Amino acid sequence: MADGTSFPQLELELRRGVVVLAALSQLAAPRYGYELRQALADRGMPIEEGTLYPLLRRLESQGVLTSEWRTDAGAPRRYYVLSPAGHALLRQLTETWQTLNDSMERLLATGGRHAR
């Protein structure tokens, strides 16, 4: 059984694995960092600022995202959107996630029966 000190760390590791997929899933249309963070939080996936914003830059440097500065609403903001490579990556990661999700559901269902 996870004790009080190990659970937050294990949960963090679990969530860390899906941060990239979660971010990519919301970037089919251009969004700036704060807007993306809000969108993720509204859908039940809050991600720390210090994690999300650097992640966007790293994904951009890997060619998964493209970005541009816009001043439409007054203050300049950097907008990120999926590149063609990002769309392909999102498809691949989505398939992997769905396979994993199915496997985990089966595993947890079987484990639950054994536990009883």
Add this chain to the structure above:
Amino acid sequence: MRVEEMLQRYVREVADQLPIKMRSDVSLELATLLREDLQTRAETAGRAPDETLATEVLKSFGPPPEVAARYRPRPAIIDPNETRNFILTVIIGAAILVTAGVPSMILEPGKTHDLGTPILWWIGAVVVYFGLRGWARRRWPRQRDWAPTRKDPDRVSRVGSVALILMIGLGITVFSEPQRAFALLTGGHRLASSLEFDPGFRFGRLPWLLAAWMWQAVLFLVVAVRGRWNPALRRIELVLSMAVCGLLAWFSTDGPVMTQSVPNATAKAFMVMITLFLLIIIGAKIYQQAGQVSDRRLRAALGG
């Protein structure tokens, strides 16, 4: 401190730790994001942005070095999986350097002995070595694949064992009859009287060491005949090494070794040094063997 100044300092601290070409772009984006986050918090709290809210925003972003590292992750100088080897190498090397300096510390007790400098050089050299290893592994990742080495760690070189036995035999001869051995090696010269053993040492304590060496020679003979080590022989080797170590410690603390004081002090200082060297070797061997499953049990577990 004003709120803008706090945010500005934070952004600068992050930017300072980034590559030059990233600094201006990340600074502007980070400043925009911090401002928006602060404004939202202020609206939620129903008051104007103040230092308390700014501190909350900056805390949630994290310390500047961590944020900078997330923007531009950098590899560790020492690979995390090499940390144990790195620490062991540093400790063993430092212990050897200290031990090598023991004779001069004993013989010249009033003099200042600078051990710090060579140890720092050693640590620096080990950091560079492990840093280069890590770089090479990242550069050529295929080299990380494990492959069995052809060398069997238990197999012994018979030539090496015979050479060792001959060396031990020579040591026993020289130490049991030093005058005669010296004359033989120098074409008939007599050993200086200052290099004579104290009779109490020569006839009372030295025979114990000669006996231990003799048993070591017998052990190496058995190993040479068998062609390989086994756990029992390894244990006997360890016990004999401990015996030699204990005897040298005894000699260096009990009674004179040589008849004259200066050679006696020198001999004892070197005995202390050799004792410490042996302790390092014995400690390393015990550490290496501790907790290891026997070959027989391992073969059984592998289904052999």
